[in-house]
Amino acid sequence: MVRLSPAEYSYLRSSLETVPPVRPDARTVAQFRPLQAATNFMPTCYGSARVRTADGGECIVGVKAKVARTVSAKLINVSIDMSGTRDDDPALANIALTFEKLLQDSPILTAEKLRLTSRFSFTLFIDALVLAHNGNNPLNLLSLTIYLALMSTRLPKLISSTDDSAAEEIPVFDDDWENSVPLTGLIQGQAPAPRHDLLLDGKQITPEQAALFYKTTPWKPPILFVFAVIGNSILIDPSLEEEAVADGTLTIGWQQGKVVAPLRYLETYSSSSTAAATSFVDPSAKKQNSALAKSGGINLEILKKAYELALDAGSDVAESLDLIIKLDREEEAESGPPAMF
Incomplete structure (x- = not known):
């Protein structure tokens, strides 16, 4: 787990909680690396x-x-x-x-x-x-x-x-x-x-x-998607830094236009983010985070948002991957199987 200073944690967390979230690598919430x-x-x-x-x-x-x-x-x-x-x-x-x-x-x-x-x-x-x-x-x-x-x-x-x-x-x-x-x-x-x-x-x-x-x-x-839950923000394919400030990760399966099992939420408080939250975040925000940590679950509105995002992202991701398959088959037909790159 990456370790962030209190200032880094606060800046990154606040940036990812804005509407829309501002990710460090400028990706949108539904964009893969x-x-x-x-x-x-x-x-x-x-x-x-x-x-x-x-x-x-x-x-x-x-x-x-x-x-x-x-x-x-x-x-x-x-x-x-x-x-x-x-x-x-x-x-x-x-x-x-x-x-x-x-x-x-x-x-x-x-x-x-x-x-x-x-x-x-x-x-x-x-x-x-x-x-x-x-x-x-x-x-x-x-x-x-x-x-x-x-x-x-x-x-x-x-x-x-x-x-x-x-x-x-x-x-x-x-x-x-x-x-x-x-x-x-x-x-x-x-x-x-x-x-x-x-x-x-x-x-x-x-x-x-x-x-x-x-x-x-x-x-x-099927395809498995991992989302980072940061406050009310949902981010697909989180980076190491985004996971470090996340409240938890949500795993959702997608297959041929439908959301499928598993649907799993896992709290991911790192030692660095916990320390930063305890020493730097204001009391009201810290209270909200603690309530989430003790709840053992996830807010239904967040779950609904992740469900809809998985439906939208699944079709786009599958279409892009299918295009890779198509181009590789066309190249193989012309020049033989690709070498390891």
């Missing part, structure tokens, strides 16, 4: 991405897959390593579990995109390495990189039968990578696993309706 990205540059992976942010953050994600029995396999496996952090750090394990649950809870991915036959499915292995991160919470950087890696992922095309319920048959794939199938695209010729418990628009649907739903519904990875 500038980034540089490349996809599909690791030839040994089914999908890959690398993201660098303007302040020195850097993350690499590779996606691999293997065939496993559906009943005994965990279809989504996420592993996260971070430079300067122990491999057994509980925080990294918690972040990995968050992404695993976020993806595992998507029936379109697990029951359609990864399903091969009635007995076998693809199991995804998503390996992320955070080489550098200028901040306390790496979720934003990880989420953007995982999104790009999954969007660039292609899986071998199944050419054997999808029905092995009568006699077990090992899946056979087309060995021509030109015929591989995008993970986010519709997979032709595969039988989705009907879910009898699926509710669509509040009504019970039949297995046939579920199969049609999975087949005709496009899928894109």
Whole structure:
């Protein structure tokens, strides 16, 4: 955590509480740090991405897959390593579990995109390495990189039968990578696993309706947004200094135009900001901050504002990331896969 003097804390805090907030790097409340990205540059992976942010953050994600029995396999496996952090750090394990649950809870991915036959499915292995991160919470950087890696992922095309319920048959794939199938695209010729418990628009649907739903519904990875809550201000993708003066951080998931779980608020009083608040802020403001700290929650108006900001920012961020994918595919078609930069 960055340490601020009382004067620095007061100036930064008051600047971020103005309407509109004045951020140190002149970003708007819904603007991410500038980034540089490349996809599909690791030839040994089914999908890959690398993201660098303007302040020195850097993350690499590779996606691999293997065939496993559906009943005994965990279809989504996420592993996260971070430079300067122990491999057994509980925080990294918690972040990995968050992404695993976020993806595992998507029936379109697990029951359609990864399903091969009635007995076998693809199991995804998503390996992320955070080489550098200028901040306390790496979720934003990880989420953007995982999104790009999954969007660039292609899986071998199944050419054997999808029905092995009568006699077990090992899946056979087309060995021509030109015929591989995008993970986010519709997979032709595969039988989705009907879910009898699926509710669509509040009504019970039949297995046939579920199969049609999975087949005709496009899928894109979810994105996790981290907001800094500073008084009545909400800031997306907070910097290290902004987190140092924040009352807390709010994590919100977004997927295909909707806000999804998780929705989590975490108070982030640093020792420096607490000391600064105690020694420098006026008594009325200090009383307000203490009430927030003891409440164990977040103001509903702030939550509503963050919800609306996530809806607006999600579409813009996804559109920008999709454009990166499109440009990389066009460049790859002309000159081959990009090299690591």
